Every structure is written in C-alpha cells, then in structure tokens.
Amino acid sequence: MKKLVFVFLLFLIGCRQIDVKAVPTVTPTSFTSPTKTSVPTLTPTSIPTSVPPSTPSLTPAVVTYVVQPGDTLWEIAYRFGVTVESLALTNNISDPNLIYPGQVLIIKGDKAGVEPTAPIPDLLKGKEIIVVIHTQRTYAFEDGILHKTFIVSTGVAEHPTVIGKFRIQVKLDFDDMTDNKTYYLPNVPWVMYFGNDDVSWHEGYSLHGTYWHHNFGVPMSHGCVNLSIPDAEWLYNWSGPLPTGGETDSTKANPGTIVLIIP
Numbered sequence: 001m002k003k004l005v006f007v008f009l010l011f012l013i014g015c016r017q018i019d020v021k022a023v024p025t026v027t028p029t030s031f032t033s034p035t036k037t038s039v040p041t042l043t044p045t046s047i048p049t050s051v052p053p054s055t056p057s058l059t060p061a062v063v064t065y066v067v068q069p070g071d072t073l074w075e076i077a078y079r080f081g082v083t084v085e086s087l088a089l090t091n092n093i094s095d096p097n098l099i100y101p102g103q104v105l106i107i108k109g110d111k112a113g114v115e116p117t118a119p120i121p122d123l124l125k126g127k128e129i130i131v132v133i134h135t136q137r138t139y140a141f142e143d144g145i146l147h148k149t150f151i152v153s154t155g156v157a158e159h160p161t162v163i164g165k166f167r168i169q170v171k172l173d174f175d176d177m178t179d180n181k182t183y184y185l186p187n188v189p190w191v192m193y194f195g196n197d198d199v200s201w202h203e204g205y206s207l208h209g210t211y212w213h214h215n216f217g218v219p220m221s222h223g224c225v226n227l228s229i230p231d232a233e234w235l236y237n238w239s240g241p242l243p244t245g246g247e248t249d250s251t252k253a254n255p256g257t258i259v260l261i262i263p
Contacts, residue, residue, distance in 0.1 A: 063080070063106075063107050063217065064104050064105065064106055064107070064136065064217050064218050065080070065104070065105045065107055065134060065135070066102065066103070066104055066105075066133060066134050066136065066154075066219055067099050067100060067101055067102060067103040067104075067105060067134075068101060068133070068134050068263045069101045069263075071099065071101075072097075072099070073087060073088065073093070073096040073097075073099055074096070076105065076107075080107050082107060082108070084096055086108070087105065087107060090105075090106050090107070090108055091105050091106055101157070102156070102157025102160065102219070103157070104218055104219060115149070116132070116135040116137060118137075118139050118146050118149065119132060119139065119262065121139075121141040121144050121146075122165075122258070122260060123141065123144065123258060124143060124144040125143055125144075126142070126143065126257075126258075127140070127141065127142045127238070127239060127240060127257045127258070128140075128141045128142075128257065128258045128259075128260060129141075129168075129207070129235070129239060129257055129258065129259045129260070130259075130260045130261075130262065131152070131154065131161070131207075131225055131259065131260070131261040131262070132262055132263075133154050133161060133163070133261070133262065133263050134263055136151060136152055136153065136154060136216070136217045136218065136219070137149060137150065137151060137152065138150040138152045138207070138225060138227070138235075140235060140238060140239070147238075148231075148234065148235070148238075150227055150228075150231045150235070151216045151217045152216055152217075152225050152226055152227050152231075153210070153213070153215065153216050153217070153218060153219055153220035153221055153225075153226040154219050154221060154223075154224075154225055154226075155219060155221050155222060155223040155224070156219045156220065156221065156222075157219070159221070159222040159223045160223065161205070161221070161223050161224070161225060161261060162199055162205055162223065162261060163261050163262065163263060164196065164198075164199070164260075164261060165196065165258065165259070165260050165261075166194040166195055166196045166199065166205075166258070166259040166260075166261070167194060167195070167196065167250065167255070167256045167257070167258055167259065168192045168193070168194050168207075168239060168240065168241065168250060168256030168257050168259060169193050169194060169195050169201035169249070169250050169256055170192075170193045170201055170247065170248070170249055170250070171191065171192050171193070171236060171241060171243050171247065171248040171249075172191040172193075172246070172247050173189070173190070173191075173243070173245070173246055173247075174187045174188065174189055174191070175187075175188050175191045175208075176188070177191075177204070177208075177224075179222060183222070185212065188208050188209065188210075188211075189208070189209035189211070189229055189232065189233070190208055190209040190227075190229070190232035190233050190235070190236040191206050191207075191208040191209075192206050192207045192208065192235070192236060192239065193205070193206040194206060194207070194256070194259045204223070204224070205223055205224060206224050206225070207224070207225040207227060207232065207235060207259070208224060208225075208226070208227065208232055209227060209228070209229040209231075209232030209233065210226040210227060210228065210229065210232070211229060213226070214228070216228060225261075239256070239257035240254060240255050240256050240257045241254040241255060241256050242254055
C-alpha cells in the first residue's frame with residue numbers, strides 16, 4: 001500500500017511543472033561617498049599690542065608774581081609751595097629782606113603752576129569783572145558764577161593800574177592810544193574805558209586788546225589792563241554796555257559792567 005502512494009505522488013509530480021519565477025538579482029545602486037568640503041584653517045587675527053602713551057617729561061611750572069606792599073619773600077614762597085632759597089636764587093636776590101612793591105618775581109616749581117584761586121565776587125546779581133593785580137588775572141562773573149578767567153598784563157611799577165571799584169563808561173571798537181611822549185598805538189581793539197566819581201574814564205584806564213606783546217602774566221602796561229585780542233573781544237561783547245557798533249556809552253538803559261580791581 002505504501003508503494004502505491006509513493007508511485008501516485010511521482011505521477012503527480014511528473015504531470016505538473018511548477019513554474020518558479022526567478023527572483024531578479026538586485027544590483028545595489030552604487031553609493032558615492034560625499035566629498036567632504038575642506039574646512040579652511042582659521043588663522044587668528046593678531047591683536048595689536050597697545051602701546052601705552054609715553055609720559056611726557058615733567059618740567060617745573062613757571063609763573064610770575066608782582067610783589068605787593070607788605071609782602072615778604074617768606075610769605076610768597078609759602079603761598080606758592082617753594083623754598084625761600086630757590087625763590088631767591090631764581091630771581092638773583094642776594095638779600096631775601098630786600099624786595100619791593102611792583103617787583104616781578106619768577107616762581108618755579110611743581111606747585112607754582114596751580115591756577116590761583118578765583119576771588120569771591122561782590123555781586124550775586126548781574127555781571128562783574130574782577131582784576132587781581134598780584135596774580136595778573138581777570139575774572140568775568142555773572143550772578144556770582146565764574147564764566148571766564150583771563151591772564152592779563154596790568155601796569156608796571158612806574159605806571160600802576162588803579163585800585164578800586166569802577167564801571168565801564170565808554171566802549172570803542174578801536175581807538176588810538178598815546179601819552180604824547182613815549183608811545184603811540186593806533187587802532188587798539190576792543191577798548192573798555194572805566195572810571196568812577198574819583199577817577200574819570202578820560203584818564204585813559206581801560207581793558208583792551210593787545211597786539212604789540214604776548215607777555216601776558218607780567219605787568220607791561222602804562223596802567224591799562226592788557227588782554228589778548230580774542231579775550232578782549234569776548235569780554236567786550238559780554239560786558240555792558242552791550243556794544244552797538246563804533247562807540248557805545250554807558251546809560252541807565254544800557255549800563256556798564258562793574259570793574260573791581262584789587263591788589
């Protein structure tokens with residue numbers, strides 16, 4: 001019986017042809033490796049080395065001082081932070097006791113260049129000009145506030161600048177100045193004549209621009225207050241009477257500024 005079943009199976013196999021479809025061979029798609037983009041090597045930017053500014057060599061400051069009545073060389077030296085010996089040596093003074101009013105002293109030293117302290121104004125309302133003889137400075141105040149400081153030249157010992165409180169009386173854009181003997185200065189700019197009840201402005205005291213010297217800080221004038229031309233122009237236009245061109249007189253409506261001159 002088993003033989004019959006086996007024969008029958010062989011018969012079936014021989015009668016049917018099994019069509020087995022061939023499985024196609026899959027050809028893998030070639031994979032191209034991506035080309036790596038080369039990363040550029042970063043060269044760091046060199047940071048410039050900062051060069052510290054060179055320190056200038058220190059030169060002792062130099063100022064001048066006009067000796068006032070009652071001054072002593074010891075007091076002046078103490079005021080400017082220098083020694084009596086150095087002050088005497090700088091000014092060729094053999095006897096420290098022998099100094100005189102109007103004498104111009106040269107003061108050298110690290111503390112000498114410190115700007116002098118401004119004076120306290122008399123007026124807390126309005127404009128005021130204060131001239132300090134011994135420091136050769138002029139100050140412009142308004143409502144008690146300092147607006148400008150100028151280095152000036154006041155009168156020499158033979159022709160001192162007057163001391164006191166004055167008012168600008170007349171302004172002239174330009175004026176000729178002379179003593180009819182030793183000097184004639186044409187077209188002096190920005191002239192501000194001042195005076196009071198005792199000293200008439202006709203006596204010629206004024207603040208004005210100066211073109212014949214630049215030695216400000218040292219007494220140079222015949223009694224006037226010499227300023228540089230730019231400084232004089234600023235003071236001329238700032239102070240009263242406010243200029244109207246050519247000549248301007250002080251009036252009740254346009255009064256002149258107070259000028260206080262102290263030793």
